[in-house]
Amino acid sequence: MQIERYTAFSADPQGGNPAGVVLDATGVGDAEMLAAAARVGYSETAFLIPRGPGELDVRYFSPLAEVPFCGHATIAAAVAHTHTNGPGTFRLSTKAGPVEVSTEIHDGQVTATLVSVEPRSVEIADDDLEALLAALRWDAADLDPALPVRVAYAGAWHPVIAAATRARLADLDYDFDLLAGLMAARDWTTIELVWRESGTVFHARDPFPPGGVVEDPVTGAAAAALGGYLRELRLVEPPATLTVHQGEDMGRPGVITLGVPVTGGISVSGPRSRFPTPADRCGQGWIP
Structure with missing residues:
Protein backbone atom coordinates (compact mmCIF):
# COMPACT_ATOMS: atom_id res chain seq x y z
CA MET A 1 0.00 0.00 0.00
CA THR A 103 -13.00 20.41 -2.36
CA GLU A 104 -11.84 23.71 -3.85
CA ILE A 105 -8.44 25.11 -4.77
CA HIS A 106 -7.61 28.75 -4.02
CA ASP A 107 -4.11 30.17 -4.50
CA GLY A 108 -2.73 26.67 -4.76
CA GLN A 109 -4.22 25.46 -1.46
CA VAL A 110 -6.93 22.84 -1.21
CA THR A 111 -9.82 23.39 1.19
CA ALA A 112 -12.11 20.46 1.91
CA THR A 113 -15.60 20.42 3.41
CA LEU A 114 -17.55 17.42 4.60
CA VAL A 115 -21.22 17.24 5.53
CA SER A 116 -21.87 14.86 8.41
CA VAL A 117 -24.66 12.38 8.82
CA GLU A 118 -27.71 13.66 10.72
CA PRO A 119 -26.53 14.63 14.22
CA ARG A 120 -28.31 13.90 17.46
CA SER A 121 -27.65 13.93 21.18
CA VAL A 122 -28.89 12.12 24.27
CA GLU A 123 -28.75 12.85 27.98
CA ILE A 124 -25.98 11.19 29.93
CA ALA A 125 -26.85 8.87 32.80
CA ASP A 126 -25.98 10.18 36.26
CA ASP A 127 -23.71 7.21 36.97
CA ASP A 128 -21.88 7.70 33.67
CA LEU A 129 -21.40 11.40 34.34
CA GLU A 130 -20.02 10.68 37.81
CA ALA A 131 -17.63 8.08 36.41
CA LEU A 132 -16.59 10.35 33.55
CA LEU A 133 -15.80 13.29 35.81
CA ALA A 134 -13.85 11.01 38.14
CA ALA A 135 -11.76 9.68 35.23
CA LEU A 136 -11.10 13.24 34.02
CA ARG A 137 -10.33 14.33 37.60
CA TRP A 138 -12.95 17.10 37.25
CA ASP A 139 -15.80 17.95 39.57
CA ALA A 140 -19.15 19.68 39.12
CA ALA A 141 -17.68 23.10 39.89
CA ASP A 142 -15.47 22.79 36.79
CA LEU A 143 -18.49 22.66 34.45
CA ASP A 144 -20.20 25.48 32.56
CA PRO A 145 -23.86 25.20 33.63
CA ALA A 146 -25.00 26.97 30.46
CA LEU A 147 -23.82 24.01 28.35
CA PRO A 148 -25.23 20.83 29.91
CA VAL A 149 -23.36 17.56 29.48
CA ARG A 150 -24.77 15.41 26.68
CA VAL A 151 -23.52 12.54 24.52
CA ALA A 152 -23.57 13.80 20.93
CA TYR A 153 -23.37 12.02 17.59
CA ALA A 154 -22.51 12.99 14.01
CA GLY A 155 -21.04 9.69 12.85
CA ALA A 156 -19.54 8.64 16.20
CA TRP A 157 -20.51 9.24 19.83
CA HIS A 158 -18.73 11.88 21.91
CA PRO A 159 -19.70 13.16 25.36
CA VAL A 160 -19.67 16.97 25.22
CA ILE A 161 -18.39 18.51 28.44
CA ALA A 162 -18.04 22.29 28.74
CA ALA A 163 -15.42 23.75 31.08
CA ALA A 164 -16.30 26.84 33.06
CA THR A 165 -12.87 28.41 32.38
CA ARG A 166 -10.12 28.27 29.79
CA ALA A 167 -7.70 27.33 32.57
CA ARG A 168 -9.72 24.21 33.38
CA LEU A 169 -9.61 23.13 29.73
CA ALA A 170 -5.86 23.74 29.59
CA ASP A 171 -5.19 21.50 32.60
CA LEU A 172 -5.71 18.04 31.09
CA ASP A 173 -4.56 15.30 33.48
CA TYR A 174 -6.85 12.29 33.38
CA ASP A 175 -6.74 8.62 34.37
CA PHE A 176 -5.97 6.96 31.04
CA ASP A 177 -6.95 3.38 31.96
CA LEU A 178 -10.10 4.39 33.82
CA LEU A 179 -11.33 6.60 30.99
CA ALA A 180 -10.41 3.99 28.36
CA GLY A 181 -12.49 1.36 30.14
CA LEU A 182 -15.52 3.63 30.48
CA MET A 183 -15.34 4.72 26.84
CA ALA A 184 -15.02 1.15 25.59
CA ALA A 185 -18.04 0.10 27.64
CA ARG A 186 -20.14 2.99 26.31
CA ASP A 187 -18.81 3.00 22.71
CA TRP A 188 -17.62 6.61 22.96
CA THR A 189 -14.97 7.57 20.42
CA THR A 190 -13.49 10.71 22.03
CA ILE A 191 -14.49 13.08 24.82
CA GLU A 192 -15.26 16.55 23.45
CA LEU A 193 -14.03 18.95 26.14
CA VAL A 194 -14.87 22.54 25.21
CA TRP A 195 -14.71 26.08 26.50
CA ARG A 196 -16.96 28.71 24.96
CA GLU A 197 -15.07 31.93 24.24
CA SER A 198 -18.09 33.61 22.63
CA GLY A 199 -21.39 32.68 21.02
CA THR A 200 -19.63 31.39 17.90
CA VAL A 201 -16.06 30.63 19.02
CA PHE A 202 -15.07 27.52 20.97
CA HIS A 203 -11.87 25.87 22.16
CA ALA A 204 -11.71 22.08 22.36
CA ARG A 205 -9.58 19.15 23.52
CA ASP A 206 -10.31 15.48 22.86
CA PRO A 207 -8.96 12.62 24.97
CA PHE A 208 -8.80 9.51 22.76
CA PRO A 209 -7.65 6.50 24.82
CA PRO A 210 -9.66 3.96 22.74
CA GLY A 211 -7.30 4.76 19.87
CA GLY A 212 -4.20 4.50 22.04
CA VAL A 213 -3.79 8.28 21.92
CA VAL A 214 -3.72 10.52 24.99
CA GLU A 215 -5.19 13.43 23.01
CA ASP A 216 -6.42 13.85 19.46
CA PRO A 217 -5.01 17.15 18.12
CA VAL A 218 -7.99 18.42 16.05
CA THR A 219 -11.16 16.32 15.90
CA GLY A 220 -13.58 16.92 13.02
CA ALA A 221 -16.11 14.23 13.99
CA ALA A 222 -16.40 15.58 17.53
CA ALA A 223 -16.70 19.14 16.20
CA ALA A 224 -19.60 18.04 13.97
CA ALA A 225 -21.24 16.41 16.99
CA LEU A 226 -20.73 19.66 18.92
CA GLY A 227 -22.46 21.61 16.14
CA GLY A 228 -25.45 19.29 16.27
CA TYR A 229 -25.56 19.47 20.07
CA LEU A 230 -25.56 23.27 20.03
CA ARG A 231 -28.39 23.35 17.48
CA GLU A 232 -30.50 20.76 19.26
CA LEU A 233 -30.20 22.55 22.61
CA ARG A 234 -30.84 25.94 20.92
CA LEU A 235 -27.50 27.28 22.09
CA VAL A 236 -26.88 28.74 18.62
CA GLU A 237 -29.32 30.22 16.14
CA PRO A 238 -29.05 28.44 12.78
CA PRO A 239 -27.92 28.98 10.17
CA ALA A 240 -24.67 29.69 11.96
CA THR A 241 -20.95 29.58 11.29
CA LEU A 242 -18.82 28.48 14.24
CA THR A 243 -15.07 28.37 14.80
CA VAL A 244 -13.43 25.65 16.90
CA HIS A 245 -9.81 26.07 17.98
CA GLN A 246 -8.07 22.86 18.99
CA GLY A 247 -4.55 21.57 19.47
CA GLU A 248 -3.13 24.77 20.99
CA ASP A 249 -2.47 23.15 24.37
CA MET A 250 -0.47 20.30 22.83
CA GLY A 251 1.52 22.43 20.38
CA ARG A 252 -0.44 21.46 17.22
CA PRO A 253 -2.86 24.37 16.70
CA GLY A 254 -5.66 23.87 14.20
CA VAL A 255 -8.93 25.56 13.28
CA ILE A 256 -12.22 23.95 12.27
CA THR A 257 -15.03 25.89 10.62
CA LEU A 258 -18.49 24.49 11.30
CA GLY A 259 -21.58 25.28 9.27
CA VAL A 260 -24.76 24.68 11.26
CA PRO A 261 -27.81 24.71 8.97
CA VAL A 262 -31.42 24.80 10.12
CA THR A 263 -31.73 21.07 9.42
CA GLY A 264 -29.50 18.27 8.19
CA GLY A 265 -25.84 17.41 8.61
CA ILE A 266 -23.17 19.72 9.99
CA SER A 267 -20.50 20.94 7.58
CA VAL A 268 -16.88 20.70 8.69
CA SER A 269 -14.13 22.41 6.75
CA GLY A 270 -10.51 23.40 6.98
CA PRO A 271 -7.23 23.67 5.09
CA ARG A 272 -4.50 21.06 5.03
CA SER A 273 -0.78 20.66 4.52
CA ARG A 274 1.10 17.68 3.15
CA PHE A 275 3.90 16.04 5.10
CA PRO A 276 7.13 15.61 3.14
CA THR A 277 8.14 12.97 5.72
CA PRO A 278 6.39 11.23 8.63
CA ALA A 279 5.92 13.52 11.63
CA ASP A 280 7.43 12.83 15.03
CA ARG A 281 5.10 10.49 16.92
CA CYS A 282 5.94 12.10 20.26
CA GLY A 283 4.27 15.32 19.14
CA GLN A 284 0.92 13.60 18.62
CA GLY A 285 0.32 12.02 22.01
CA TRP A 286 1.17 8.53 20.72
CA ILE A 287 1.57 5.85 23.37
CA PRO A 288 4.03 3.12 22.22
Whole structure:
Protein backbone atom coordinates (compact mmCIF):
# COMPACT_ATOMS: atom_id res chain seq x y z
CA MET A 1 0.00 0.00 0.00
CA GLN A 2 1.10 3.54 -0.70
CA ILE A 3 0.34 5.57 2.42
CA GLU A 4 0.30 9.34 2.09
CA ARG A 5 0.53 11.65 5.09
CA TYR A 6 -1.42 14.86 5.52
CA THR A 7 -2.35 17.18 8.34
CA ALA A 8 -5.93 18.47 8.45
CA PHE A 9 -7.27 21.79 9.74
CA SER A 10 -3.97 23.63 9.38
CA ALA A 11 -1.86 24.91 6.48
CA ASP A 12 1.22 24.31 8.66
CA PRO A 13 2.40 20.67 8.83
CA GLN A 14 3.42 21.29 12.45
CA GLY A 15 -0.18 22.13 13.36
CA GLY A 16 -3.55 20.49 12.89
CA ASN A 17 -4.15 16.76 13.04
CA PRO A 18 -2.05 14.31 11.00
CA ALA A 19 -3.68 11.41 9.17
CA GLY A 20 -2.55 8.66 6.89
CA VAL A 21 -4.39 8.15 3.59
CA VAL A 22 -4.46 5.14 1.27
CA LEU A 23 -6.12 6.21 -1.97
CA ASP A 24 -6.85 2.68 -3.19
CA ALA A 25 -7.21 -0.06 -0.59
CA THR A 26 -9.04 -2.46 -2.89
CA GLY A 27 -8.51 -6.01 -1.68
CA VAL A 28 -6.80 -4.99 1.56
CA GLY A 29 -8.02 -6.93 4.61
CA ASP A 30 -8.95 -5.58 8.03
CA ALA A 31 -5.81 -6.93 9.70
CA GLU A 32 -3.61 -5.29 7.07
CA MET A 33 -5.39 -1.96 7.52
CA LEU A 34 -5.00 -2.09 11.29
CA ALA A 35 -1.32 -3.01 11.00
CA ALA A 36 -0.72 -0.17 8.54
CA ALA A 37 -2.47 2.33 10.83
CA ALA A 38 -0.31 1.16 13.73
CA ARG A 39 2.86 1.62 11.65
CA VAL A 40 1.82 5.15 10.64
CA GLY A 41 1.09 5.94 14.29
CA TYR A 42 -1.37 8.77 13.74
CA SER A 43 -4.71 8.84 15.53
CA GLU A 44 -6.39 7.63 12.31
CA THR A 45 -5.60 6.44 8.81
CA ALA A 46 -8.25 6.46 6.06
CA PHE A 47 -8.45 3.66 3.50
CA LEU A 48 -10.38 4.52 0.33
CA ILE A 49 -11.95 1.94 -1.97
CA PRO A 50 -13.16 3.43 -5.30
CA ARG A 51 -16.60 2.18 -6.39
CA GLY A 52 -17.36 4.36 -9.42
CA PRO A 53 -17.40 8.00 -10.53
CA GLY A 54 -17.78 10.16 -7.43
CA GLU A 55 -18.38 7.16 -5.13
CA LEU A 56 -15.90 5.65 -2.67
CA ASP A 57 -16.06 3.41 0.37
CA VAL A 58 -13.85 4.43 3.28
CA ARG A 59 -12.60 2.67 6.40
CA TYR A 60 -10.93 4.43 9.33
CA PHE A 61 -8.43 2.76 11.65
CA SER A 62 -6.64 4.07 14.72
CA PRO A 63 -3.46 2.29 15.81
CA LEU A 64 -5.62 0.04 18.01
CA ALA A 65 -9.04 -0.36 16.38
CA GLU A 66 -11.44 0.60 13.61
CA VAL A 67 -13.65 3.67 14.17
CA PRO A 68 -16.93 4.31 12.31
CA PHE A 69 -16.14 7.86 11.24
CA CYS A 70 -13.26 10.31 11.46
CA GLY A 71 -13.51 13.95 10.45
CA HIS A 72 -9.87 14.93 10.11
CA ALA A 73 -8.98 11.77 8.16
CA THR A 74 -11.93 12.50 5.84
CA ILE A 75 -10.55 15.99 5.18
CA ALA A 76 -7.09 14.53 4.58
CA ALA A 77 -8.49 11.86 2.26
CA ALA A 78 -10.48 14.47 0.32
CA VAL A 79 -7.37 16.54 -0.27
CA ALA A 80 -5.33 13.51 -1.32
CA HIS A 81 -8.13 12.49 -3.70
CA THR A 82 -8.17 16.04 -5.12
CA HIS A 83 -4.45 15.95 -5.82
CA THR A 84 -5.02 12.90 -8.01
CA ASN A 85 -8.45 13.58 -9.49
CA GLY A 86 -8.95 17.34 -9.24
CA PRO A 87 -11.43 19.32 -7.12
CA GLY A 88 -15.12 18.59 -6.98
CA THR A 89 -17.82 16.83 -4.99
CA PHE A 90 -17.96 13.14 -4.22
CA ARG A 91 -19.60 10.82 -1.72
CA LEU A 92 -17.97 8.57 0.84
CA SER A 93 -19.76 5.51 2.15
CA THR A 94 -18.72 5.25 5.81
CA LYS A 95 -19.85 2.77 8.45
CA ALA A 96 -21.86 5.65 9.93
CA GLY A 97 -23.61 6.41 6.63
CA PRO A 98 -23.03 8.53 3.50
CA VAL A 99 -20.86 11.63 3.85
CA GLU A 100 -20.68 14.20 1.06
CA VAL A 101 -17.31 15.87 0.57
CA SER A 102 -16.36 18.81 -1.64
CA THR A 103 -13.00 20.41 -2.36
CA GLU A 104 -11.84 23.71 -3.85
CA ILE A 105 -8.44 25.11 -4.77
CA HIS A 106 -7.61 28.75 -4.02
CA ASP A 107 -4.11 30.17 -4.50
CA GLY A 108 -2.73 26.67 -4.76
CA GLN A 109 -4.22 25.46 -1.46
CA VAL A 110 -6.93 22.84 -1.21
CA THR A 111 -9.82 23.39 1.19
CA ALA A 112 -12.11 20.46 1.91
CA THR A 113 -15.60 20.42 3.41
CA LEU A 114 -17.55 17.42 4.60
CA VAL A 115 -21.22 17.24 5.53
CA SER A 116 -21.87 14.86 8.41
CA VAL A 117 -24.66 12.38 8.82
CA GLU A 118 -27.71 13.66 10.72
CA PRO A 119 -26.53 14.63 14.22
CA ARG A 120 -28.31 13.90 17.46
CA SER A 121 -27.65 13.93 21.18
CA VAL A 122 -28.89 12.12 24.27
CA GLU A 123 -28.75 12.85 27.98
CA ILE A 124 -25.98 11.19 29.93
CA ALA A 125 -26.85 8.87 32.80
CA ASP A 126 -25.98 10.18 36.26
CA ASP A 127 -23.71 7.21 36.97
CA ASP A 128 -21.88 7.70 33.67
CA LEU A 129 -21.40 11.40 34.34
CA GLU A 130 -20.02 10.68 37.81
CA ALA A 131 -17.63 8.08 36.41
CA LEU A 132 -16.59 10.35 33.55
CA LEU A 133 -15.80 13.29 35.81
CA ALA A 134 -13.85 11.01 38.14
CA ALA A 135 -11.76 9.68 35.23
CA LEU A 136 -11.10 13.24 34.02
CA ARG A 137 -10.33 14.33 37.60
CA TRP A 138 -12.95 17.10 37.25
CA ASP A 139 -15.80 17.95 39.57
CA ALA A 140 -19.15 19.68 39.12
CA ALA A 141 -17.68 23.10 39.89
CA ASP A 142 -15.47 22.79 36.79
CA LEU A 143 -18.49 22.66 34.45
CA ASP A 144 -20.20 25.48 32.56
CA PRO A 145 -23.86 25.20 33.63
CA ALA A 146 -25.00 26.97 30.46
CA LEU A 147 -23.82 24.01 28.35
CA PRO A 148 -25.23 20.83 29.91
CA VAL A 149 -23.36 17.56 29.48
CA ARG A 150 -24.77 15.41 26.68
CA VAL A 151 -23.52 12.54 24.52
CA ALA A 152 -23.57 13.80 20.93
CA TYR A 153 -23.37 12.02 17.59
CA ALA A 154 -22.51 12.99 14.01
CA GLY A 155 -21.04 9.69 12.85
CA ALA A 156 -19.54 8.64 16.20
CA TRP A 157 -20.51 9.24 19.83
CA HIS A 158 -18.73 11.88 21.91
CA PRO A 159 -19.70 13.16 25.36
CA VAL A 160 -19.67 16.97 25.22
CA ILE A 161 -18.39 18.51 28.44
CA ALA A 162 -18.04 22.29 28.74
CA ALA A 163 -15.42 23.75 31.08
CA ALA A 164 -16.30 26.84 33.06
CA THR A 165 -12.87 28.41 32.38
CA ARG A 166 -10.12 28.27 29.79
CA ALA A 167 -7.70 27.33 32.57
CA ARG A 168 -9.72 24.21 33.38
CA LEU A 169 -9.61 23.13 29.73
CA ALA A 170 -5.86 23.74 29.59
CA ASP A 171 -5.19 21.50 32.60
CA LEU A 172 -5.71 18.04 31.09
CA ASP A 173 -4.56 15.30 33.48
CA TYR A 174 -6.85 12.29 33.38
CA ASP A 175 -6.74 8.62 34.37
CA PHE A 176 -5.97 6.96 31.04
CA ASP A 177 -6.95 3.38 31.96
CA LEU A 178 -10.10 4.39 33.82
CA LEU A 179 -11.33 6.60 30.99
CA ALA A 180 -10.41 3.99 28.36
CA GLY A 181 -12.49 1.36 30.14
CA LEU A 182 -15.52 3.63 30.48
CA MET A 183 -15.34 4.72 26.84
CA ALA A 184 -15.02 1.15 25.59
CA ALA A 185 -18.04 0.10 27.64
CA ARG A 186 -20.14 2.99 26.31
CA ASP A 187 -18.81 3.00 22.71
CA TRP A 188 -17.62 6.61 22.96
CA THR A 189 -14.97 7.57 20.42
CA THR A 190 -13.49 10.71 22.03
CA ILE A 191 -14.49 13.08 24.82
CA GLU A 192 -15.26 16.55 23.45
CA LEU A 193 -14.03 18.95 26.14
CA VAL A 194 -14.87 22.54 25.21
CA TRP A 195 -14.71 26.08 26.50
CA ARG A 196 -16.96 28.71 24.96
CA GLU A 197 -15.07 31.93 24.24
CA SER A 198 -18.09 33.61 22.63
CA GLY A 199 -21.39 32.68 21.02
CA THR A 200 -19.63 31.39 17.90
CA VAL A 201 -16.06 30.63 19.02
CA PHE A 202 -15.07 27.52 20.97
CA HIS A 203 -11.87 25.87 22.16
CA ALA A 204 -11.71 22.08 22.36
CA ARG A 205 -9.58 19.15 23.52
CA ASP A 206 -10.31 15.48 22.86
CA PRO A 207 -8.96 12.62 24.97
CA PHE A 208 -8.80 9.51 22.76
CA PRO A 209 -7.65 6.50 24.82
CA PRO A 210 -9.66 3.96 22.74
CA GLY A 211 -7.30 4.76 19.87
CA GLY A 212 -4.20 4.50 22.04
CA VAL A 213 -3.79 8.28 21.92
CA VAL A 214 -3.72 10.52 24.99
CA GLU A 215 -5.19 13.43 23.01
CA ASP A 216 -6.42 13.85 19.46
CA PRO A 217 -5.01 17.15 18.12
CA VAL A 218 -7.99 18.42 16.05
CA THR A 219 -11.16 16.32 15.90
CA GLY A 220 -13.58 16.92 13.02
CA ALA A 221 -16.11 14.23 13.99
CA ALA A 222 -16.40 15.58 17.53
CA ALA A 223 -16.70 19.14 16.20
CA ALA A 224 -19.60 18.04 13.97
CA ALA A 225 -21.24 16.41 16.99
CA LEU A 226 -20.73 19.66 18.92
CA GLY A 227 -22.46 21.61 16.14
CA GLY A 228 -25.45 19.29 16.27
CA TYR A 229 -25.56 19.47 20.07
CA LEU A 230 -25.56 23.27 20.03
CA ARG A 231 -28.39 23.35 17.48
CA GLU A 232 -30.50 20.76 19.26
CA LEU A 233 -30.20 22.55 22.61
CA ARG A 234 -30.84 25.94 20.92
CA LEU A 235 -27.50 27.28 22.09
CA VAL A 236 -26.88 28.74 18.62
CA GLU A 237 -29.32 30.22 16.14
CA PRO A 238 -29.05 28.44 12.78
CA PRO A 239 -27.92 28.98 10.17
CA ALA A 240 -24.67 29.69 11.96
CA THR A 241 -20.95 29.58 11.29
CA LEU A 242 -18.82 28.48 14.24
CA THR A 243 -15.07 28.37 14.80
CA VAL A 244 -13.43 25.65 16.90
CA HIS A 245 -9.81 26.07 17.98
CA GLN A 246 -8.07 22.86 18.99
CA GLY A 247 -4.55 21.57 19.47
CA GLU A 248 -3.13 24.77 20.99
CA ASP A 249 -2.47 23.15 24.37
CA MET A 250 -0.47 20.30 22.83
CA GLY A 251 1.52 22.43 20.38
CA ARG A 252 -0.44 21.46 17.22
CA PRO A 253 -2.86 24.37 16.70
CA GLY A 254 -5.66 23.87 14.20
CA VAL A 255 -8.93 25.56 13.28
CA ILE A 256 -12.22 23.95 12.27
CA THR A 257 -15.03 25.89 10.62
CA LEU A 258 -18.49 24.49 11.30
CA GLY A 259 -21.58 25.28 9.27
CA VAL A 260 -24.76 24.68 11.26
CA PRO A 261 -27.81 24.71 8.97
CA VAL A 262 -31.42 24.80 10.12
CA THR A 263 -31.73 21.07 9.42
CA GLY A 264 -29.50 18.27 8.19
CA GLY A 265 -25.84 17.41 8.61
CA ILE A 266 -23.17 19.72 9.99
CA SER A 267 -20.50 20.94 7.58
CA VAL A 268 -16.88 20.70 8.69
CA SER A 269 -14.13 22.41 6.75
CA GLY A 270 -10.51 23.40 6.98
CA PRO A 271 -7.23 23.67 5.09
CA ARG A 272 -4.50 21.06 5.03
CA SER A 273 -0.78 20.66 4.52
CA ARG A 274 1.10 17.68 3.15
CA PHE A 275 3.90 16.04 5.10
CA PRO A 276 7.13 15.61 3.14
CA THR A 277 8.14 12.97 5.72
CA PRO A 278 6.39 11.23 8.63
CA ALA A 279 5.92 13.52 11.63
CA ASP A 280 7.43 12.83 15.03
CA ARG A 281 5.10 10.49 16.92
CA CYS A 282 5.94 12.10 20.26
CA GLY A 283 4.27 15.32 19.14
CA GLN A 284 0.92 13.60 18.62
CA GLY A 285 0.32 12.02 22.01
CA TRP A 286 1.17 8.53 20.72
CA ILE A 287 1.57 5.85 23.37
CA PRO A 288 4.03 3.12 22.22
